[in-house]
Structures are given as structure tokens and as C-alpha cells.
Amino acid sequence: MPTPRLYEMYAAEVADKMRRGEITAEDYIWSIISRAKSIDGKINAFITMTSEEALEKARDIDRKIARGEKIGRLAGVAVAVKDNICTFGIRTTCASRMLENFIPPYDATVIRRLKREDAIIIGKTNMDEFAMGTTTETSYFGPTRNPWNLSKVPGGSSGGSAAALAADEATLALGSDTGGSVRCPASYCSVIGLKPTYGLVSRYGLISYANSLEQIGPLAKSTVDCALLLSVMGGYDPRDSTSVNMPIEDYFRSFASDLKGLKIGLPKEFFDEGVEESVKKHVWLAIHKLEDLGALYEEISLPSLEYALAAYYIIAMSEASSNLARYDGLRYGYRVEHDDADYSRVYAKNRRIGFGAEVRRRIILGTYALSAGYYEQYYLKALKIRMLIRREFEYALKKFDVLAGPTMPLPPFNIGEKINDPLTLYMCDILTVPANLTGYPAISIPCGFENDLPIGMQIIGKPFDEKNLLKTSFAFENNTDFAKRKPGLR
Amino acid sequence: MKAPETMREKWIIKEEVERIAQLAHIELTEEEKEVFTEQFNRILEFFRKIDEVDTRSIPPMYHVLDIVNVYREDEVGETLPKEGVLENAPKKEEQFFKSPKIV
Secondary structure (H helix, E strand, C coil), X not given: CCCCCHHHCCHHHHHHHHHCCCCCHHHHHHHHHHHHXXXXXXXXXXXXXXXXHHHHHHHHHHXXXXXXXXXXXXXXXXXXXXXXXXXXXXXXXXXXHHXXXXXXXXXXXXXXXXXXXXXXXXXXXXXXXXXXXXXXXXXXXXXXXXXXXXXXXXXXXXXXXXXXXXXCXXXXXXXXXXXXXXXXXXXXXXXXXXXXXXXXXXXXXXXXXXXXXXXXXXXXXXXXXXXXXXXXXXXXXXXXXXXXXXXXXXXXXXXXXXXXXXXXXXXXXXXXXXXXXXXXXXXXXXXXXXXXXXXXXXEECCHHHHHHHHHHHHHHHHHHHHHHHHCCCCCCCCCCCCCCCEXXXXXXXXXXXHCCHHHHHHHHHHHHHHCCCCCHHHXXXXXXXHHHHHHHHHHHHHHCCEEEEECCCCCCCECCCCCCCHHHHHHHHCCCHXXXXXXXXXXXXXXEEECCEEEEEEEEECCCCHHHHHHHHHHHHHXXXXXXXXXXXX | CCCCCCCCCXXXXXXXXXXXHHHCCCCCCHHHHHHHHHHHHHHHHHHHHHHHCCCCCCCCCCCCCCCCCCCCCCCCXXXXXXXXXXXXXXXXXXXXXXXXXXX
């Protein structure tokens, strides 16, 4: 077998080969940077690349190894970071004109943890503005293109992170998932993406969109890498009052080549008429594969899922209207040059020019849903629906270890195809939002191709049972070749 | 699931969109007011789907975790240096953020 190019290596290999002196961090990082430089003009996965700093850090690690010092679990590994996660001294834009020049004076907790394990930040990735979108088309810095077909969307909102992995411009990536923003692009770019249980990963330093729904999540080219990254990212952080104080499990211990006895529930609502036939076909084939590996499945019904999408958007927009109130152009962010008018008119102007249309739409609708006279009809009602859905999931997961279905209701579609019709675009999130409403963990695994476009399977688990998601993903990955395929980019 | 066809001013009228946008401190152009009103009516029509569910006996779920209050000791910790806090301010003077006219 030919030796893989350095930029194609998995994170787990990189650190190992460095320790054994087979490769240097500098050569490997150089290889990643050259790859990104040669290909990112087509993909637009990165908003900012940090090549110089990355090379410097790589040389540091090589010196550490030469001196025989102990190196971290992610030593030298190139990580692409979604541009809504604060990085000290590195511009963090949220893909918005509002934060075009914002340079955080601190690191998010996940970034501190990556650095503690000697990971190398290779750049900041493109996304939908403030993570509001499903296609990475609402970015102020232009859309990201799908490496599998440059005329298709890469999914969103963490589209840059997933595309960077698929195009081998990074070895690991961080995304954030408020309503599917890690799993959707993972599915569309054929990589693995996991939304952790709410509270497993600190949100300190994640620029907030809808705080009761979102989690920072790992994206990777293999299950082992995904588990490795999650082990480093996760765990209690006193700086996030919603982070949960419990130990991180050893995910690797449960990995096996089969899934004997795993009980899978298949919600029939995940396979209804809104989901395209081609998607259903590949996900069913994948489920039969899981059955071959020893898993047992049964079809079930979660009737309240029908209301999940409306409830999700009401809650997300309401929280967004509050979270984005901080952008007034005073302490940071876009500010108009001529600002001698009344403050409220200046703020309103800053926010018109600083925010794109979708962000403004969501802030205004969220303000509406929270306003006097409408609060009970929209926001409060949505929270009650959320409770109903949570109860149904809780009940279903008493009987089953995991639930499974497609990640997205349709394969990747054309750039520009849906962007002018917000409601049609919202419909694409129908299968991913339940995990955010309930707070339950969910993973997207590459499970097939339709006309050379990737299809993803979603597995949802019990709270803090990421172990079973990764175990399922590991067995599936090792008995199929979908995750190993590469797009035909040159 | 299919999105409803074009819909005008059933749930929200243009004047209300103007008022809410003002509350949210967002300026809109005349054209945007028209487009948003039309889009909002379609989105709100979709949201009203939740009216079908009887939720009288269901409590609202504000948060997914059972955590109620998180307390900590009130100890002095690390804080950002003043320069760090001010470095992203579009307008500043000495050690202050410079705001537009308030009164």
C-alpha cells in the first residue's frame, strides 16, 4: 500500500509517528498548509489561516520531542476551528461584517484544552453568519463549496469545518451545533460529526446564538479521531455554569468490531414522506449493516416530532434576539462613521449594516415571539412542546440504547437553490433539531452516496452516553468504506 | 412537509414589523419591510402549527438540565487587562468606551 500523504493522515497517527520520530511536526504542518493553499481558492473553507503561527508551534513541538519531553495527546495535530469560537489574538468574525475585525482578548475553554494537548490551530473556518443557516451561504465572506461537487452546498452552519476535513485541509475540526450545525455539514461532506450532550462541553468562549440549545462539537475523518477530540474538549468548566461536573468516559474501551445486542429504535417520523427516497434507501442499507453486525432494531413512533421544527425555531429565534442584543457597536463590532445622531438610531444603523438579512430576520421574529401579547402563544407554547418531545425521547430510550435515522432529509443541493426562501431552508433541519431540543447527544456517520453525493446516518443517544454513539460509528466505519472515500479534487 | 404559498398580512402587518424592528434596534429599508412582512407571515403561519397541541397540563421546559442554581465562592480571579478590554472598541477615549449621544 502506498504511504498516505502527510495531509491525509489521521490525528491518532500523527501524534504516534511524531513520537516515534518517523515524521516531524513541521513537515506535516507544512504539508497541510500547502494543501490548503492549493485548494482553498475553490472551497473557501477558511476565513482566516494562521500558517505562520502554526509552523512556529510545530517547530516548538519538534524541539520538545528532540529534548525527550512529554508531548500532549494531540501533539502537532492541525485543527480547524469554526469562526464563532474565540481564539486569543486570532480574528474571530462569526462570518459577520459585525465582527469583521474582532480579535478576542481570551481563548475559549475548548481552545485552552486543545493547546494543553499541543494541538495546532491551522485557521478559522467559514460558517453561516452567527451560525444561523444550513448551507454556509449566509457568510459575509462568501459561501463555502462542497468538496464532493463544487456547485453544491457543504451544509451548515459549520460548513467550513466539514469541507476543510473532506478536502484534507485539516486533520480535525471544531464546529458548533444549535439545530444540526455540526451534523448537517458532516453528512453533506462525508465526515463524522458529533453534537455532545448539552453540558458535556464548555460553551465558554463560544459566541452565543441560542444558548439553551447549542454545544461545541468535534468533526473528524474517523471515529477514533472524533473520540480523541471529544475526550480532549469535554469535561467540567467552572466558567460555564451549564457545564456538568462528571468524569469523561474512556470511549475507546467500548470499541469492538461488532454491535452484538445493541438495541436500536427507528422513529417512523424520520422516514416519512418529507424525506427523499434516495436518502431512505441508503439509511436502510446502513441499518441492515448494523443488523448484520449484531444490532437489533424495531420501528417506533414519536408523534410530537411533527411539532419539533416550529418549536425549535421559535425558541432559537427568541434566544437569538436576546443574545445578539449585545452588538451595538459600542464595545466591539461594526460602528458607522457618522454617529452624532441619537444613540438608538446609531445602534439601529450599526445593526442594519453589521448584520446580514437572515440574522436580522431571526432577531426581529425572536423579539416578536417574546413581546407582550405573543409570549404565551409562541415562546411559552414552544417550551411546552419541548417538554413533550423530551418526554417521548426519554420514554423511547428506556427501551432502546440508541435511535437512528437519516441526518438530512435530502442530499446536498445546489448553491443558490434555496437561499431566497427562508422557510424552505428551515425545513432541512427537521431531523436534527430534536437532539438540540432534548439536549441528547447525536452523531452523523457517512453511510452512502447518491450520484456521488454523500448521505449521512444519524444516531441519537441517551444523555451523556456518547460512548454508544461512538461505538456504533466505530463498528460501522470498520465494516464499510464510506468514511474512507475521498472527493475527486485535484 | 411543504411550505405555504405566498401569504400577505394575515398574522403580522407591515406597521407591526416596523415597530418590532425598532424595539430590536434594527433599521430596515422600505423594500425590506415589504419582503420581511411577506416572509414573516409565511413563517408565523408555519409556527402556528403548534396550536394543534393541547399543552394545558404540560409545564414549559426552559432548560434541558436539572441544574437550578450554580453557586460559587465570591473570590477574586483572573481578569482581562484594561487594554485587552478596550482593544476592540471602535471609538474610545483614554480608558473609556465612547458612546453616541444618549441625552
